[in-house]
Amino acid sequence: MNRSVGGDMGITVMLTIFGLFMFLPMYYTVIQALKPLNELFYFPPRFYVIHPTFDNFKDLFNLMSDSWVPFSRYIFNTVLISVGGTFGNLVLASICAYALAKIDFPGAKQCFWLIQKSLMFTATVTGIVNFITLSLLGWIDTYLAIIVPAWCSTLGLYLMKQFMESNVTTEVLESSRLDGASELRTFWSIAMPMVKPGWLTLIVYSFQGLWNSGASSFIYSEQLKTLNYAISQITAGGIARSGASAAATVVMMLVPILVFVISQSNIIETMGSSGMKD
Amino acid sequence: MSKNTDKQVKTRKEMTNAEWTWFLVKRNKTAYFMIAPFMILFFIFTIIPVALSLVLSFTSFNMLEWPKFIFMDNYITLFLDDDLFVTALKNTFIFAAITGPASYIISYVVAWFINELPPKVRAIVTLIFYAPSIAGNVYLIWGTLFSGDAYGWVNGILLDMGVIDTPILWFQNADYVMPLIIMVALWTSLGTSFLSFIAGLQGINKSLYEAGAIDGVKNRWQELWYITLPSMKPQLMFGAILSITGSFGFGGIVTALAGNPSVDYVAYTLTHHLEEYQGNRWEVGYASAISFILFLIMIGCNVLISKLISKLGE
Numbered sequence: 132m133n134r135s136v137g138g139d140m141g142i143t144v145m146l147t148i149f150g151l152f153m154f155l156p157m158y159y160t161v162i163q164a165l166k167p168l169n170e171l172f173y174f175p176p177r178f179y180v181i182h183p184t185f186d187n188f189k190d191l192f193n194l195m196s197d198s199w200v201p202f203s204r205y206i207f208n209t210v211l212i213s214v215g216g217t218f219g220n221l222v223l224a225s226i227c228a229y230a231l232a233k234i235d236f237p238g239a240k241q242c243f244w245l246i247q248k249s250l251m252f253t254a255t256v257t258g259i260v261n262f263i264t265l266s267l268l269g270w271i272d273t274y275l276a277i278i279v280p281a282w283c284s285t286l287g288l289y290l291m292k293q294f295m296e297s298n299v300t301t302e303v304l305e306s307s308r309l310d311g312a313s314e315l316r317t318f319w320s321i322a323m324p325m326v327k328p329g330w331l332t333l334i335v336y337s338f339q340g341l342w343n344s345g346a347s348s349f350i351y352s353e354q355l356k357t358l359n360y361a362i363s364q365i366t367a368g369g370i371a372r373s374g375a376s377a378a379a380t381v382v383m384m385l386v387p388i389l390v391f392v393i394s395q396s397n398i399i400e401t402m403g404s405s406g407m408k409d
Numbered sequence: 410m411s412k413n414t415d416k417q418v419k420t421r422k423e424m425t426n427a428e429w430t431w432f433l434v435k436r437n438k439t440a441y442f443m444i445a446p447f448m449i450l451f452f453i454f455t456i457i458p459v460a461l462s463l464v465l466s467f468t469s470f471n472m473l474e475w476p477k478f479i480f481m482d483n484y485i486t487l488f489l490d491d492d493l494f495v496t497a498l499k500n501t502f503i504f505a506a507i508t509g510p511a512s513y514i515i516s517y518v519v520a521w522f523i524n525e526l527p528p529k530v531r532a533i534v535t536l537i538f539y540a541p542s543i544a545g546n547v548y549l550i551w552g553t554l555f556s557g558d559a560y561g562w563v564n565g566i567l568l569d570m571g572v573i574d575t576p577i578l579w580f581q582n583a584d585y586v587m588p589l590i591i592m593v594a595l596w597t598s599l600g601t602s603f604l605s606f607i608a609g610l611q612g613i614n615k616s617l618y619e620a621g622a623i624d625g626v627k628n629r630w631q632e633l634w635y636i637t638l639p640s641m642k643p644q645l646m647f648g649a650i651l652s653i654t655g656s657f658g659f660g661g662i663v664t665a666l667a668g669n670p671s672v673d674y675v676a677y678t679l680t681h682h683l684e685e686y687q688g689n690r691w692e693v694g695y696a697s698a699i700s701f702i703l704f705l706i707m708i709g710c711n712v713l714i715s716k717l718i719s720k721l722g723e
Contacts, residue, residue, distance in 0.1 A: 149538075157541065157550075160550045174559060174569075178562075223447040226446070227443060227444045230440045237434055242444060242448060246451070249451070249455050250654065252707040254658075256462065256700045257458035258458075258700070259696055260462055260697075262687075282447075285451065314439040342545065345546065358545070359545055363549070384545055388543065391536065398604060400608070401608075402605045402609075403611065403612045405609075
């Protein structure tokens, strides 16, 4: 194939510029978090730190421990919501994805069609009725208002179903069924081990979404709010708080980024079958 | 998996279609138990709310008294009497028309650029581009970079270089808000579609390119148009849907960076208008009308674009 040197150079330059645009704000966040107070007030602001310190991180916990909701409480809430929501989503969505992908029953196509369509709009449009439903259930201002709706999040299920369809061969399942294994047993001991990248991806997606969830109209008690919300509050404190705010942001972004680094190759493998066929 | 044994095929002939379906339903009982927990919750929290918001949009409802049927009044008010709604609709469309296609194309182009890098380098580059979309509200750093005082990084540099005399109130200035918000939105938009494109490009059968070269494909651009794009149509479709949905459902970044309402309502979107009537005024019927319009716009654009992509390369 003809590949001009000029073209390659152009691509490299563009990629570098764009890469810097993506990377520098993240880098600057980390730098801000490591700056001692006096360096935060340097003019003009510097893109590096002279005497790095972890004071901002310590401040974060000290400063917030005086307020009636300590910073650790926001972390606890976020972890609880993320783990609870992800676990339920993993269990319910995997079983459902298996049935939709590997059992041929009346209604399977229609169910999947609805699930595909649900990727076409955001939770914003369901917010009103969900508020009413959650009120009737008495779940407003409890963790359940965030956790239970997360169990039926569809993106993970969609990816899992597509991945199962292309990676679990029907022959293996047939032979397990012929051996007299129940459908549930076949799902658990034959299909699930074959789709490890699929459920890792589902976990990562569900977890990231919940970990990053911000102020919700379903929760108004301060002691039930999440990290994302806490950071917005700290940031609103202005320049004096900008070190603490950056430190909090670093705490928050570290988790999804680490999770992604660990599971990247599995996620890309799952994405290989993410395509929409019709 | 339904496999018809000889016996069943015979009985199938004697059954009506309804009887046959019922037979299949009974035989696959387990399958229904397996999908039930997810599907029931999915109906409660996603499908029924969409349907009910259509119903509620024809009513006047304040959550205290029983809804009163007022037919099209909410919609008539929205389009003829509510200037803010028209502003929000316009802003939402402008925003979506820029960020949707831009994020989609950037995701694709970057994925394509990095496709031939060695795997380890590609993994690192992927992380750099993808990280902003998963790192929570790290976008708040843009508020620090473009802070309205001299400690804001951009103001600091411009002041230092003598380009400006007084700090610019970036997020309080009607001229800058929309472009800045769009920039930040793009910064966070290389998400799932981006990963899907990377995987799609990796999955293309290399022999297609060799065959293409024999058939007279001359350069990289022809290769892209005639071979690469058509062979990853399913990923393109999936990516488009996520990009479109993301570009319409937006509002959180504006509130966080420019406040709500933003100066002169320049970045006021449908999501904000919805929040206003749902959360602050408790006019649930009216809010339902807004949310149903938003729903129609998202579905409409998605269906339209999917149709276009399915025609690609034909």
